[in-house]
């Protein structure tokens with residue numbers, strides 16, 4: 530049996546589906562969906578992620594704009610850039626890539642983004658609506674995880690789910706989503722984190738584990754039970770001189786030892802990462818639909 534939850538293949542299928550919808554929109558006389566991304570500073574990993582997002586827009590026929598701003602930009606200047614995007618009739622949705630430099634208050638920035646264009650789903654209005662099971666933008670990584678589980682017909686109903694990590698971007702939202710009374714939900718969710726005593730007690734009893742910790746190889750085979758379903762959100766750069774770039778991308782899961790016991794597992798790379806980008810495109814398509822309605 531193939532145990533791999535293949536995010537790369539699934540994301541390509543989603544992109545094909547999006548492309549068909551975009552072609553139809555254009556044939557009906559609409560302009561293509563347009564995603565903008567603001568990147569502050571020169572962080573290499575952030576630049577790679579944003580570049581991938583912009584390239585993916587091209588693949589599905591979206592317009593995209595990358596707005597690069599210097600590390601030294603003031604908070605006020607950044608807020609002015611966001612205001613421009615909020616009112617632009619050309620742009621359906623936009624993201625501000627995180628992390629931001631220390632002198633900029635993330636919370637102020639996220640609050641300044643119009644909830645209708647917040648395709649990252651980070652604004653409290655969208656986050657609250659998501660928690661209440663109302664129509665909203667769902668943050669791209671959790672959304673991608675749900676899409677992947679759904680397309681592999683994974684049944685979570687009544688299962689015990691453990692989320693490792695409680696970040697606002699992944700751990701917290703996915704914990705809410707997987708306990709909701711919805712098709713890919715209805716599971717009993719426990720969130721474990723850096724202060725959890727006996728973390729292994731929870732992971733060993735879990736039917737599904739979503740790990741979003743950022744510690745390479747953290748989850749080992751002896752920490753999980755037979756048949757577990759594993760979703761690995763980790764994407765840490767680890768020095769590797771055998772690679773052209775000088776680093777390899779590693780997940781939170783010690784793949785070989787956990788693979789033995791798992792019934793399904795996402796690889797890194799090629800698992801959650803590409804699904805995150807596909808979900809951002811789905812959110813942008815949704816924002817475009819709202820803007821032409």
Ligand code: GUN
Pocket residue numbers: 624625626627628649669670698
């Ligand atoms: N940094 C890491 N993940 C994300 C994401 O999903 N969106 C944004 N804006 N920044 C990030």
